Ligand SMILES: [Zn+2]
């Protein structure tokens with residue numbers, strides 16, 4: 001067994017440093033995972049890569065191995081495991097909750113407020129490393145039909161989207177609008193389509209991402225934001241607007257559009273983080289009986305349900321990965337993700 005491993009850390013000045021770490025030894029209830037794929041999340045860029053601006057649950061402890069979307073294979077068992085074993089392919093739900101508070105008992109480790117809560121890649125070492133020490137209770141089994149790159153994206157982005165779509169509910173008679181087609185927005189289109197949405201509309205500024213959404217066949221229409229975007233959406237929905245909207249733009253204009261392009265009695269989920277939004281409650285939501293949902297990550301059980309559904313639907317989050325790099329080129333991987341001229345960016349680990 002090797003004793004040293006490489007890991008990428010984020011100093012917070014738009015660079016990546018590679019460092020040697022000791023390979024950790026799994027204790028009681030823990031496993032050692034050989035990392036096979038870790039994808040980069042928008043929040044890694046927003047809160048850590050450019051500058052360490054995250055606070056509380058988004059606070060990064062300097063020197064931690066980055067990466068909160070890891071997927072790999074168990075190579076060493078600690079004592080007292082109850083379900084998982086050596087050789088199992090697993091996704092790491094990216095927050096390790098205390099396990100005993102009300103939020104954790106609901107499966108929402110994301111919402112745990114205990115001092116024992118630590119997120120992988122933020123307050124404990126994450127997946128931009130050759131090995132990850134993880135707690136068994138944080139693991140989701142990766143079915144054989146799914147790839148490690150599929151699993152990595154389930155760990156955060158796809159899980160987050162699935163939660164939001166469950167909250168607003170998507171049916172076969174719905175037109176679904178997604179504002180902001182970064183990896184999370186593209187995932188929202190992919191899952192809404194799998195859940196049966198009848199018409200899919202995306203709004204995005206970046207030409208690379210517009211083309212990607214079209215090339216992957218994820219949307220019936222992709223509009224570039226402008227003065228007439230609302231009218232364009234109304235025109236392709238019989239003048240009514242969409243039944244459901246998901247904002248992944250994190251942008252004031254994007255959020256306003258998501259609200260106003262949603263029809264009477266419609267539901268809107270806010271997933272994109274940060275920024276602000278200005279709207280007029282009476283005409284924009286109250287008089288048209290609309291509901292806005294906030295949605296943050298997901299629960300363990302919904303993540304488990306999602307992997308089951310991905311197999312049933314025969315769809316692969318991996319399709320959104322446009323670029324992949326070995327760990328040695330993690331700097332390039334983060335730089336590309338920060339530029340926005342990409343789909344999902346993955347760091348992959350081969351034997
Ligand atoms: Zn994330």
Ligand SMILES: [Zn+2]
Nearest residue numbers: 098101104112
């Ligand atoms: Zn807890």
